[in-house]
Structures are given as C-alpha cells and as structure tokens.
Amino acid sequence: MDRRLFLRSAVAAGVSAAATPALAAQFAALTKVGSNINAVTGDRAAIEIEQAAVKELADSLRGNVLLPGNAGYDAARRVLNSGIDKHPAFVVQPVGATDIRKAVTFARERDLLLAVKCGGHSYAGKSTCDGGMQIDLSTLRHARVDATRRIAHVAGGSLLGELDGESMAVGLVTTAGTVSHTGIGGLTTAGGFGRVGRRFGLALDNVVGADVVTADGRLLHASAEENEDLFWAVRGGGGNFGIVTNFEMALHPMERRVVGGDILYSGSMVREVFEKYREYGASVSDYLYCDAFTASMMEGTDSMAGFHVCWSGPENEAEKILAPLRSLGTPLADTVKAWDYVELQRSGDSTEARNVAQYMKAGFINDVPDSLIDAIADGFEPMDGRTVFLYCQHSGGAIGRVPTPDTAFAHRKSLANMFVIVEWAKDAEADTHVRYIRDWWGQLEPATDGYYTVDTSDESRAVRHANYQGNFPRLLALKKKYDPTNLFRLNANINPAG
Numbered sequence: 001m002d003r004r005l006f007l008r009s010a011v012a013a014g015v016s017a018a019a020t021p022a023l024a025a026q027f028a029a030l031t032k033v034g035s036n037i038n039a040v041t042g043d044r045a046a047i048e049i050e051q052a053a054v055k056e057l058a059d060s061l062r063g064n065v066l067l068p069g070n071a072g073y074d075a076a077r078r079v080l081n082s083g084i085d086k087h088p089a090f091v092v093q094p095v096g097a098t099d100i101r102k103a104v105t106f107a108r109e110r111d112l113l114l115a116v117k118c119g120g121h122s123y124a125g126k127s128t129c130d131g132g133m134q135i136d137l138s139t140l141r142h143a144r145v146d147a148t149r150r151i152a153h154v155a156g157g158s159l160l161g162e163l164d165g166e167s168m169a170v171g172l173v174t175t176a177g178t179v180s181h182t183g184i185g186g187l188t189t190a191g192g193f194g195r196v197g198r199r200f201g202l203a204l205d206n207v208v209g210a211d212v213v214t215a216d217g218r219l220l221h222a223s224a225e226e227n228e229d230l231f232w233a234v235r236g237g238g239g240n241f242g243i244v245t246n247f248e249m250a251l252h253p254m255e256r257r258v259v260g261g262d263i264l265y266s267g268s269m270v271r272e273v274f275e276k277y278r279e280y281g282a283s284v285s286d287y288l289y290c291d292a293f294t295a296s297m298m299e300g301t302d303s304m305a306g307f308h309v310c311w312s313g314p315e316n317e318a319e320k321i322l323a324p325l326r327s328l329g330t331p332l333a334d335t336v337k338a339w340d341y342v343e344l345q346r347s348g349d350s351t352e353a354r355n356v357a358q359y360m361k362a363g364f365i366n367d368v369p370d371s372l373i374d375a376i377a378d379g380f381e382p383m384d385g386r387t388v389f390l391y392c393q394h395s396g397g398a399i400g401r402v403p404t405p406d407t408a409f410a411h412r413k414s415l416a417n418m419f420v421i422v423e424w425a426k427d428a429e430a431d432t433h434v435r436y437i438r439d440w441w442g443q444l445e446p447a448t449d450g451y452y453t454v455d456t457s458d459e460s461r462a463v464r465h466a467n468y469q470g471n472f473p474r475l476l477a478l479k480k481k482y483d484p485t486n487l488f489r490l491n492a493n494i495n496p497a498g
C-alpha cells in the first residue's frame, strides 16, 4: 500500500486526454473570440493576448491550441488533485519538440505565465494555472527500447507505464515510480523513487541523455558529453531548466517475476512497525524495497500500520528476507506473493472519478529516532470523513551511493521519503484537515532533513532554495544562464534573482 491507496478514489479527469478537436474546428473557435484573450504574466499582472497572435500560433503548430470551451480543454487543465481547479487562458498540446519551441517562444515574448503538464500528478497543481499558457504534453507519449544498447527513449509527456511495459517486454527495467500513470517528466526531473530504486538508483540516476527546450526556445541535447551543465541541472532541478521532450534512460536486465505486496497490522502496532523499520530498512539488501506506513480510511476510525515490499532477488530467498517483517504478531492481512513486475507496478492505478481533495507535507528522514516514533504514534488522529496516511518510501542502497554533487538531487543519505497526506470529500470544509496535518507535521518535521521537491508547495523562497542544500549555488548560476526571466517558475522554483 502506498500513494496508490489514494488513487482508488482518484484519477479520471486529467490523466487521459480527451479527444482533441480537428484543427478547422479550433480555428473556428478562435475566430469566434470577440476580443483579445485575458491572461496573466509570470508575476500575475493582467495582460491581454492578441487573438490574432494565438491564431497564428495555432496555425503554425502540428498540435492543438485549446481555448476554454474547446473539447479537451477541461481534461487538460485538470490535475490529479481534484482540489485544484485552475483555468489557463489557453492550452497548447504539442506533438513534437518544434511545437514546444514555438509555444515557449510565444510565452517568453509575452512574459506569459507558463505551466507544463506531463502526468498531472503534482500535488500542488503546479502543472496547471489561472490565466497563463499551459503546455499539456499528453500528446507526446511514446517509449521505444533499444534492447541492444539497453537504452529506453521516452517522450517527455509519457506515463511511467509506457516505460515499464516496453522495457520489461524485453527483460529490461529501470527505476520508475509506484503508480504507472505518474508522468515521466515531473518524476524524473525531480528524483524518481520506486520499487527497484535501491538496486538501480533513482529514475534520474538512469538518465543518460535528455533533449530539452530551454527558455530561449532552443532544443538542446544534454548528456555527459554535451551541455554537461544542463545535464546536471535537469537531474534534480525539476522543471526549472526547460521542457524535456525526450529522455534516454539506462536499462538493466531483471526477471519479470518479483515478490511483492503488503503486510498489514492493526494500527495499535504502529510503534513496533516503525521500530522494526529503523534497523531493517537501514540494513536490508538493495534487492528489497520496503516502505513503512500507518493509515486510516475515509469511513470510520480503524487504523492500520505495516509494510509494502518488493523483492527482486531470487524468489526462493524471499521468505527468509521477509521473515523479520512478519515476526511482529499476526498480521491483519499479508498480500505478499510472486507476481509480474509490471502488474505490481499497475496494482495501485485507478480509473475511478475523483471526488476528494488532498493536502500533504513531506520530508526525508535519515533514521527513525524514538522521538519520531512518538510523534507518529501520538499525532495520528483517524477521523470519520477523512483519510490520513503517513508513509515512508524507501531510499538508500544505490540511491545513497551516488555522490551528492554528481546530480542536482541533493538528498542522498536518506533512509526514506516520509510524507503525510490527508484526504477529504471534495466539497467538504478543508481547513480542519489542513490545520491538522500542519500541526502534526510540526511534531514530525524535527526528524527530517530537507524534502522531496515535488511533495511540498507552501514553503518560503528561502526554505525552497535551502532545500537544494550544497547544490544550490550551482543551480542558481545555471538558472541565470538558462532561464534568466524565470519563465519556468511553476515548479520547486529557483528564483534567478536569488
């Protein structure tokens, strides 16, 4: 069980792109607009965009421009978190890097607020906006595997399932997140934890090349040999440096059959679960991915605590490896079994309509001190009408062996990414739940050391910059070089003004 849990009541709207209108219909819609289009700049100042300019942009693209009211506009503007309800002035759906270059140039020349959407999983909704241009990459989805070179070429709007499916079909794999409709773009530019991350590193550790449209509208190839500084920056700098149109990712041989699932105890065992996690999570084999969590569901106040595991080593060793996790007592449920890796990766996907809103706080933990266990156990408050979820996503292993200065991702020494999420019915009052998580986080945060940039959003500029730790000065210099006007600002933003 993991972030997947929340998807049972999730998805629908933003994930699958609705049918896009024919070009002729779009042009008709554009010419029906009686006046200029109201929009905002990056600094949220009101501006008007000439209708003729938008039509000219639309004419020049192979892809689509969608205005409010066009078919597909609502699916594009929405993100997974249904608490986010923003309306871009218009949406560009590119079908190639050239379309993206034109859209980026259009936005930069007008100082237009710009949002970039891939899978739409940003909790804070940074891939959509009010009044700006949204570039929706859902029209740019494709993964191709070169089995001989063990490289996957993945288009920048792809979802993780495309990468997993194509690579495992030829017995190869690379690290991807645990929900297969997460976007490659947001996940890989920021980090990329997943079930084989302790074996093969973060998703970004496996990037060997990236094609990037930068703020000046150029398409640059970034690798260890070419534009090395940009290559460094896009591996951990999130969306700050441009739009990745294509990722080249290193693949590794792996058996399709892995052993995975959940070991669930009653919530009253929460201390024992996290005490076990302290020694076990830190010392176990790289072939084991082990998350620890405690959760309560929307209905009622029952709670549970337990582990989610994926063992990708020899199947006959799984029982011995997992025995310590089963030694805490009689589990409420034990769903661990041998199954297909791609199936496990898809096991938390959902296509149900979303009717919940979410709020989240997150931080990396380097260990599990008693004070943290106390804060977890004492602060966990199930309530009928909300879901509460504290989760530690396993890090370490190969992730921790990459020297911190090698990529822009700064948090190499962590044991896990710990996050708390509260979820409530979309139309219900939010304040109580948000306040609860903020208060609880006040107790948990002292045990953290920085946070995963995609998981949090309401921090100050100083805190955000400090979170890049020792990599910040270099990131700032590169932001000034590649995006001096901060066109790409809807992300864990590095402000070029410092």
Ligand SMILES: Cc1cc2nc3c(=O)[nH]c(=O)nc-3n(C[C@H](O)[C@H](O)[C@H](O)COP(=O)(O)OP(=O)(O)OC[C@H]3O[C@@H](n4cnc5c(N)ncnc54)[C@H](O)[C@@H]3O)c2cc1C
Binding pocket: 003, 004, 007, 079, 080, 115, 116, 117, 118, 119, 120, 121, 122, 123, 126, 127, 137, 156, 157, 176, 177, 178, 179, 181, 182, 183, 184, 185, 186, 187, 188, 189, 190, 191, 192, 193, 194, 238, 239, 240, 242, 243, 244, 245, 454, 490, 491
């Ligand atoms: C259900 C769920 C499960 C998750 N599981 C995991 C997990 O197992 N492991 C993990 O590490 N994280 C996980 N995450 C966090 C996830 O990695 C981030 O939310 C990430 O931002 C999602 O990427 P996206 O493309 O779907 O997001 P979007 O909302 O589409 O984009 C988020 C941001 O990414 C940037 N971006 C998107 N595409 C590109 C691109 N092509 N080039 C440059 N920048 C781009 C933009 O700045 C954008 O604002 C999960 C999130 C959710 C909601």
